[in-house]
Amino acid sequence: MQLKPINQQVVTVVGASSGIGRVTALEFAKRGAKVLVSARGESKLKSLVEEIQSFGAEATYFVADVQEFEQVKAIADKTVEVYGRLDTWVHVPAIALFALFEDYTPEEFERIIDVNLMGQVYGAMAALPHLKREGRGALIHISSIEGRRALPYQSAYSAAKHGIEGFVEAMRVELAHEKLPISVTSIKPAVINTPFWNHARTKLGVKPAGIPPYYDPRLVADAILYAAEHPTRDFLVGDAAKALDLLQRISPPLVDSLLLLIGFNLQRSDEPKSVDAPNSFDQPVPEDERIDGDFSHQVIPSITDWLDKNPLLQWGAIAGTAALALLATQVFNTKE
Numbered sequence: 001m002q003l004k005p006i007n008q009q010v011v012t013v014v015g016a017s018s019g020i021g022r023v024t025a026l027e028f029a030k031r032g033a034k035v036l037v038s039a040r041g042e043s044k045l046k047s048l049v050e051e052i053q054s055f056g057a058e059a060t061y062f063v064a065d066v067q068e069f070e071q072v073k074a075i076a077d078k079t080v081e082v083y084g085r086l087d088t089w090v091h092v093p094a095i096a097l098f099a100l101f102e103d104y105t106p107e108e109f110e111r112i113i114d115v116n117l118m119g120q121v122y123g124a125m126a127a128l129p130h131l132k133r134e135g136r137g138a139l140i141h142i143s144s145i146e147g148r149r150a151l152p153y154q155s156a157y158s159a160a161k162h163g164i165e166g167f168v169e170a171m172r173v174e175l176a177h178e179k180l181p182i183s184v185t186s187i188k189p190a191v192i193n194t195p196f197w198n199h200a201r202t203k204l205g206v207k208p209a210g211i212p213p214y215y216d217p218r219l220v221a222d223a224i225l226y227a228a229e230h231p232t233r234d235f236l237v238g239d240a241a242k243a244l245d246l247l248q249r250i251s252p253p254l255v256d257s258l259l260l261l262i263g264f265n266l267q268r269s270d271e272p273k274s275v276d277a278p279n280s281f282d283q284p285v286p287e288d289e290r291i292d293g294d295f296s297h298q299v300i301p302s303i304t305d306w307l308d309k310n311p312l313l314q315w316g317a318i319a320g321t322a323a324l325a326l327l328a329t330q331v332f333n334t335k336e
Contacts, residue, residue, distance in 0.1 A: 009028075019195055039064075088228045089124075095116065096199075209267055
């Protein structure tokens with residue numbers, strides 16, 4: 001499967017008004033792609049397009065709510081109308097409510113599923129016909145490590161992310177069966193320092209927080225751009241995501257015990273916040289177009305992401321580790 005170089009691509013980034021989506025759109029544009037950006041908030045999209053155009057790149061915006069299929073379809077149609085085709089579709093939007101499961105209303109749980117899961121489904125449905133007509137391309141879905149392991153206070157969010165993993169896996173095999181060279185990638189970030197935590201609705205009485213460490217949103221953008229050029233099945237962003245995924249595979253009860261120790265207190269900040277405070281649950285938070293959140297002092301680098309984007313070095317590291325382990329075993333046996 002061969003994907004186009006980014007500087008020859010037309011890219012749609014849905015959920016581009018702040019955080020991961022915004023920095024991803026900027027990075028695609030800086031690399032020479034033509035970009036259409038979409039979200040619910042027009043003022044934030046307008047400022048993003050102006051920023052992209054300020055360094056000589058091409059960008060257009062389209063206001064849409066991913067809860068409505070016809071609006072999502074219109075995003076894809078607008079991309080093709082403006083730029084003639086679609087090469088890569090990046091789907092980012094998500095909303096969150098931090099609360100015990102018993103404190104959710106049915107309407108709140110359903111809303112999260114509609115936006116976080118059905119929005120992703122609608123994105124794939126809208127983009128696929130254009131990618132098929134082009135003959136190749138990439139679908140990049142922003143999931144989460146919570147697609148592999150659910151967390152307390154986030155039952156609906158985790159359920160939606162698990163759902164993304166299910167439909168993406170099925171769709172990937174169907175496309176392979178049809179021998180269509182369309183790459184389908186699930187990006188699974190760890191805790192990322194974006195305004196997500198500010199924008200979430202909460203019933204905890206305080207602003208929610210992530211379980212540290214935090215990672216830079218540019219790390220996720222780098223993974224997305226890598227997947228746009230290199231067919232990639234899954235990309236776990238952040239060393240902590242890979243560690244949690246490994247622990248979950250080895251022993252889910254062990255992860256249960258770990259979350260009982262740290263999963264509740266660490267998701268509660270010291271900043272009071274009421275359920276009625278401004279949040280993005282029903283409407284976009286006006287004017288907040290930041291890429292970075294409030295936890296920059298807790299951001300750390302990730303080593304394994306660099307290795308994932310350099311597979312030859314990754315396999316070299318694995319081979320080297322295996323060789324050292326074998327050598328150590330031989331030395332130990334010799335001494336005996």
